[in-house]
Amino acid sequence: MSALGTRGTDQEAAPVFTREARVFGLSPERWAGILAPLAVGVVILGGWEALVRLRNIPDYLFPGPVVIIRTLVTDWGTLSGALLITLRITFAALIAAVSLGVVLAILFTQSKWLERSLFPYAVILQVTPVVAIAPLIIILVGDVNLSLLICAWLVAFFPILSNTILGLNSADHNLIALFQLYGASRWQTLRFLKLPAALPYFLGGLKISGGLALIGAVVAEFVAGSGGSASGLAYRILESGYQLKIPRMFAALLMISMTGIAIFLATSWLSHRLLHRWHESALKREI
Amino acid sequence: MLADAKPDGRAGLRPLVSVRGLSKKFSNGTLALRDVDLDLFPGEFVSLLGPSGCGKSTLLKLISGLSEPSSGAVEWPGAEEHGAQKWEPVLRNTMRENKESEHGFDSIKTKRALGADAYGRPEHALGFVFQEPTLMPWATSLENVTLPLRLKSMAKSEAEARAAGMLALVGLKGFEKSYPRELSGGMKMRVSIARALVTEPKVLLMDEPFAALDEITRHKLNDDVLMLWQRNQFTAVFVTHSVFESVYLSERIVVMAARPGRVMSTLTVDAPFPRDDVFRTSAAYARLCQLGSEALKEAINA
Numbered sequence: 001m002s003a004l005g006t007r008g009t010d011q012e013a014a015p016v017f018t019r020e021a022r023v024f025g026l027s028p029e030r031w032a033g034i035l036a037p038l039a040v041g042v043v044i045l046g047g048w049e050a051l052v053r054l055r056n057i058p059d060y061l062f063p064g065p066v067v068i069i070r071t072l073v074t075d076w077g078t079l080s081g082a083l084l085i086t087l088r089i090t091f092a093a094l095i096a097a098v099s100l101g102v103v104l105a106i107l108f109t110q111s112k113w114l115e116r117s118l119f120p121y122a123v124i125l126q127v128t129p130v131v132a133i134a135p136l137i138i139i140l141v142g143d144v145n146l147s148l149l150i151c152a153w154l155v156a157f158f159p160i161l162s163n164t165i166l167g168l169n170s171a172d173h174n175l176i177a178l179f180q181l182y183g184a185s186r187w188q189t190l191r192f193l194k195l196p197a198a199l200p201y202f203l204g205g206l207k208i209s210g211g212l213a214l215i216g217a218v219v220a221e222f223v224a225g226s227g228g229s230a231s232g233l234a235y236r237i238l239e240s241g242y243q244l245k246i247p248r249m250f251a252a253l254l255m256i257s258m259t260g261i262a263i264f265l266a267t268s269w270l271s272h273r274l275l276h277r278w279h280e281s282a283l284k285r286e287i
Numbered sequence: 288m289l290a291d292a293k294p295d296g297r298a299g300l301r302p303l304v305s306v307r308g309l310s311k312k313f314s315n316g317t318l319a320l321r322d323v324d325l326d327l328f329p330g331e332f333v334s335l336l337g338p339s340g341c342g343k344s345t346l347l348k349l350i351s352g353l354s355e356p357s358s359g360a361v362e363w364p365g366a367e368e369h370g371a372q373k374w375e376p377v378l379r380n381t382m383r384e385n386k387e388s389e390h391g392f393d394s395i396k397t398k399r400a401l402g403a404d405a406y407g408r409p410e411h412a413l414g415f416v417f418q419e420p421t422l423m424p425w426a427t428s429l430e431n432v433t434l435p436l437r438l439k440s441m442a443k444s445e446a447e448a449r450a451a452g453m454l455a456l457v458g459l460k461g462f463e464k465s466y467p468r469e470l471s472g473g474m475k476m477r478v479s480i481a482r483a484l485v486t487e488p489k490v491l492l493m494d495e496p497f498a499a500l501d502e503i504t505r506h507k508l509n510d511d512v513l514m515l516w517q518r519n520q521f522t523a524v525f526v527t528h529s530v531f532e533s534v535y536l537s538e539r540i541v542v543m544a545a546r547p548g549r550v551m552s553t554l555t556v557d558a559p560f561p562r563d564d565v566f567r568t569s570a571a572y573a574r575l576c577q578l579g580s581e582a583l584k585e586a587i588n589a
Binding site for chain 2: 172174179180181192193197199278279280
């Protein structure tokens with residue numbers, strides 16, 4: 001069979017991928033993206049420390065960054081234990097939100113009636129402030145850890161559900177027609193078409209839910225206010241406030257922020273790994 | 288050379304697909320097609336030519352079973368020969384499942400053995416090329432072309448070997464691992480054609496596949512489609528609004544008119560194959576295009 005020629009036609013129009021210069025394994029653009037916010041951070045922290053020192057503001061009113069870091073190191077034993085507890089609840093809630101959100105989204109897109117009957121209740125769960133229902137949940141459930149988990153799950157669940165539903169419904173209509181033409185089963189259509197089409201939307205939801213699970217866990221801990229050795233970062237903040245250990249309060253807050261950033265980076269990295277070969281959101285636009 | 292009549296020489300032949308009194312009314316009340324009769328004979332190249340809104344794409348969807356007629360029928364006489372009945376549109380999932388339980392598993396099995404799928408449609412009968420390439424962006428060219436075979440539960444290694452062969456045939460050897468976004472518009476269309484042909488269908492339905500491409504690429508792809516048609520000997524139904532394209536490609540042009548969509552006339556193009564640039568620049572081609580344009584003008588003013 002004579003192969004079809006390619007001269008003067010579309011193959012010549014295939015895009016050319018260029019390699020750009022790299023500094024220590026990263027492109028100059030990536031370095032700028034890292035260095036610019038870092039510079040802003042250094043300026044702000046420096047100004048903060050200078051302000052505290054020049055004005056002689058006492059630590060129990062407003063500690064400077066250096067004192068906060070020092071407290072973080074000295075109190076690491078208590079704080080890291082608390083962090084571990086908060087992390088455990090956050091990730092358990094996130095896993096529950098992902099599995100239940102995806103399963104429900106699949107069920108909803110398979111049956112319009114199921115979606116119509118249940119989706120309004122998912123919305124009610126979402127719009128009710130977790131602070132308002134947390135005491136109720138704690139009373140009803142009894143077990144503190146389980147109550148915290150439920151609260152964090154409530155907050156993290158909805159973005160996954162609604163985004164995945166949107167994604168499952170956004171498969172190309174002509175591709176759906178093509179699957180019908182080849183007599184694909186519901187399972188095949190789900191597996192080969194709808195789930196891959198939903199992936200970018202699901203990952204968008206996961207990015208939001210990762211942060212929300214942490215917020216949900218912290219808020220629920222505040223409401224529960226349970227003391228003892230098995231308490232999370234939020235309780236350490238409350239406790240430090242009562243004891244006027246303000247630097248420790250800031251240190252705990254710093255840990256929560258850092259955890260949030262780590263979760264965001266992890267979900268962003270996952271999203272990039274899964275989408276960078278094909279999805280528009282992960283592509284660089286050449287102008 | 289050009290006749291306003293039924294295809295001659297095929298009178299005794301049994302059509303592969305037979306469209307009888309087909310009408311389609313959309314839910315908004317538009318009569319997209321009225322009383323269309325059309326026979327598709329084994330191995331012929333037919334173009335559906337007409338202004339936009341004449342229902343040529345609708346007709347293609349009805350033939351493929353993606354859409355259901357309001358009245359009339361699409362019959363596969365060839366399939367009946369093998370013991371299968373008039374085939375049910377693919378869309379009616381629930382009805383299909385009911386049917387299965389009624390007939391029981393055994394009757395389905397016997398029909399399968401006779402070269403038709405469980406629903407009376409001849410196996411691997413259809414290929415469809417859409418206006419857009421309609422590729423899965425998350426899958427490589429090879430995975431895209433493998434899809435129809437995988438949906439038919441073919442073993443992965445065999446499916447991939449066939450898909451790779453099909454990609455080579457449409458001139459995309461070496462692009463198996465490329466994702467659709469890495470390909471140009473014409474190359475994406477080639478992947479789409481390879482996917483439609485990988486099941487070796489008896490009928491290839493093409494819905495204005497090259498409308499969005501530049502002229503050079505379009506000419507190249509027209510030649511390629513003709514080459515593939517001659518090689519694989521499928522029946523080609525090509526929807527277009529270009530007189531030049533329809534004359535270059537087809538043996539028979541079905542001219543359609545709009546509001547309501549209907550068949551106006553049938554033109555036979557009996558220039559010999561293979562056709563190439565010599566034919567494209569010949570006086571005969573120019574004259575055929577002129578006749579085609581007149582028929583189209585008539586259809587527009589009708």
